[in-house]
Amino acid sequence: MSKIRVAVIGCGSISKHRHIPEYAMNPNVELVAFCDIVPERSQQYADQYRAKAYTDYKEMLEKEKPDAVSVCLPNVLHAPATIAAAESGAHVLVEKPMASTEEEALAMIESAKANAVFLMVGQNQRLMPPHVKAKELLQSGALGKVISFRTSFGHPGPEAWSVDGRNSWFFNKEEAIMGAMGDLGVHKSDLLRYLLDDEVSEIAAFIGTIDKQGTEVDDNATCVLRMKSGAIGTLVASWTYYKGEDNSTVLWCENGVMKIGTDPEDQVIVELRNGNVEKYKVGAIATNESQTTSGVIDAFIDAIVAGQPPVISGEEGLKSLKVILAAFESQETGKIVQI
Template identity: 60%
Template structure:
């Protein structure tokens, strides 16, 4: 059996609730190192998993026994840490958004190629059962031509999720670069690209900071996106859905309407124009809410890409394309105009 030795860089909530438990469940993985600028966090996980603790990621990267790392740092560090890791000969699973600019994303992709290492971005929405089935339905032509969509990802904010609560780096533009659009919206751009099998070519958006006090990043955004073939729709990303989480997507098509994660009992619903309907209960989508911490399958795909020496399903190029939609939306809001992607 292949054993991939993994280090975790950044020991906050995304590492605690997603990366670490999913690595621990993977029979091909041994977690050997943890790093965090708050030493107590790194040491707590190191003690739990009989691993080494670091406060400087450069020292962790000097550990030659480490094959791969997860980069779970604030957004502004995603590119520099990932590039350093790739140059140190480590495979990299980087949290989203992968970078703060197209140039940073390109540098990450180049570092992976130049050093012959895997780079995967932690977009998990592709692996949700309802979304995987929806892609096959769209590809089959069962719905006919897709005309439009609406998608949303919103919850009450990272203070209820982050290890640092109200003082989280999520609210600091210098560390986060981007708010709800990078935390939630970029997941949906990746999902939409995956589902329709097309790239977006234009974006228009309103992006606001209105819900969170002492925040320097966006917390509410509504975007209009247009694809290559002319599919148009809206994407909402918000940290102000205070009554509960919304992670739904709806497609309006020639032969009917398909609803994903829009019903508490059925994760995929199709209402056809001819009066027929389908209801599918395919399991729950990942959520930040208590008791909803299901396997995202991100780590599984990352490790499989290393073991089987294949391109990760959300490689650097895919992460860059999803990021660029969000960057265009920010540019649109700032310039009050439609932006070509």
């Protein structure tokens, strides 16, 4: 079969570390175009991959007619770029959070359906080896039902990660809409939904800008969640873990406890009530300092090749986004919000 012609819209850090190299490694892909408002950025990749460079994604979609695109733009642009790409007939992989509002997300899902293209959301946490293993162990039934949990995702903030450093769009509320919750919290709401095979029914949240100077976006959030199953727990997102990244989850179950990402050697540890301890070395979770293959790009391309809807659909992205939006509503109203 002919290769899938892919274009990347937005050539910042997530493209540099994940999307572009992972597309380049995929034998079914030909990178045909790159778009960024900073001409040097798109040109650099165009030169490297013998592709075309653009500063306007609408012009690029019209001229190149790619089969698929990655949307790696500031959060506020996810919806318009996704819809434009879908209307041009391209399958879309959009970074998380998929949109800034529920209305935008629904419009993106509708546009993909109307144009008979796939929409996938880059919720990569559910594809990381420790999380895949954890899900497998939970499904085996050995631990019994999950009763309570805690999950946290924190790092020192986007300053060191973003190509623009402290001047990044991440800190501009008009472009980012949300801070640590949109960057990290939505990863964890998606992970909990995936691991527990359950939906969040209620959420109460404290969200604020506690330490980052000169920005209105949130740098910390602590949320209390009740799942439909009755399980309760906490979800934490932070940009002020200055001593280093934490992306760990602990699940307390009927028959024991599962610890994910708490140990540098054994990524998944199961301690059963009968005294048995199982440790699994399954490969690390990718971090900003240590990039491992996310699995998202391959899953997206596999879906297109097979003609099967992607595993992390627009609908899945919306469910994970709604948890975050409800958390902001809880912060604003001071009330527990039902989802």
